[in-house]
Amino acid sequence: GAVVSQHPSRVICKSGTSVKIECRSLDFQATTMFWYRQFPKQSLMLMATSNEGSKATYEQGVEKDKFLINHASLTLSTLTVTSAHPEDSSFYICSASRVRSFYEQFFGPGTRLTVL
Amino acid sequence: KQEVTQIPAALSVPEGENLVLNCSFTDSAIYNLQWFRQDPGKGLTSLLLIQSSQREQTSGRLNASLDKSSGRSTLYIAASQPGDSATYLCAVSNYGGSQGNLIFGKGTKLSVKP
Numbered sequence: 001g002a003v004v005s006q007h008p009s010r011v012i013c014k015s016g017t018s019v020k021i022e023c024r025s026l027d028f029q030a031t032t033m034f035w036y037r038q039f040p041k042q043s044l045m046l047m048a049t050s051n052e053g054s055k056a057t058y059e060q061g062v063e064k065d066k067f068l069i070n071h072a073s074l075t076l077s078t079l080t081v082t083s084a085h086p087e088d089s090s091f092y093i094c095s096a097s098r099v100r101s102f103y104e105q106f107f108g109p110g111t112r113l114t115v116l
Numbered sequence: 117k118q119e120v121t122q123i124p125a126a127l128s129v130p131e132g133e134n135l136v137l138n139c140s141f142t143d144s145a146i147y148n149l150q151w152f153r154q155d156p157g158k159g160l161t162s163l164l165l166i167q168s169s170q171r172e173q174t175s176g177r178l179n180a181s182l183d184k185s186s187g188r189s190t191l192y193i194a195a196s197q198p199g200d201s202a203t204y205l206c207a208v209s210n211y212g213g214s215q216g217n218l219i220f221g222k223g224t225k226l227s228v229k230p
Contacts, residue, residue: 006159043220043221043223044160044207044218046217093159093160095160095218104148104162105150106162107152107160107162109158110157110158
C-alpha cells in the first residue's frame with residue numbers, strides 16, 4: 001500500500017510554455033501533498049504544501065504565480081509550471097501523507113522537466 | 117533553521133562489506149527521522165522511519181539509529197550487495213514545521229563493487 005504516482009515521468013518543452021504535472025495517491029487518501037524540486041547533485045527542496053480543498057502554502061522564494069498548485073481531491077494534486085524557462089529545468093517530486101499518518105510521507109517517482 | 121548534513125558524500129566498498137552512513141541535524145526538536153534510497157533519475161523509496169521517542173529501527177540488513185540529543189543518526193548496512201548501490205538520503209521532520217515539512221540532507225552516494 002501507500003503508492004504514489006506521477007505523470008508524466010519526463011517532459012521536454014519550449015521556453016514560454018506551461019507544463020502540468022499530476023501526482024496521485026493510488027491506494028490511500030492523502031490529506032496533504034508536498035511538492036519538491038531537486039537540482040543535479042542537490043538535495044530535495046520543499047516548494048509547497050497543499051491540503052485538499054484549500055490553497056497551497058509556498059516556501060520562501062517560491063513564486064506562487066509561477067508554480068500553480070491545485071489539490072482538488074484526496075487523491076490528486078497538480079503542479080503547473082507556467083511560462084517555463086530553462087532555469088525551471090529540474091526534477092520535480094511529489095509526496096503524500098495519509099489521513100492517519102500525517103508525518104510519514106510517501107514519494108512519487110518524480111518528473112524530469114527540461115525546458116529548451 | 118534546521119540543517120541536515122550527511123557524511124560521506126560518496127562511498128565505494130567491495131561487496132560483502134558492512135558499512136555505516138552518517139546523518140547529523142542541528143535542531144534536536146524533531147518529530148521523526150527518515151532514511152530514503154534514491155536510484156538515478158528515480159523517486160524516493162522509504163527505508164526506515166524513526167520516531168523521536170525511538171532509538172533504532174531495523175529492516176532486513178538495514179539498521180538505523182537515532183541519538184536525538186546529539187543530533188545524529190546512522191544507517192548501518194550489513195553484508196552490502198551491488199544492488200544496494202544508490203544515493204541514501206536522510207530527512208528530518210520538525211515539530212512546528214510546515215505541516216510535516218521534511219528537511220533533507222544532500223545524500224551519500226553508495227557504490228558497492230562486485
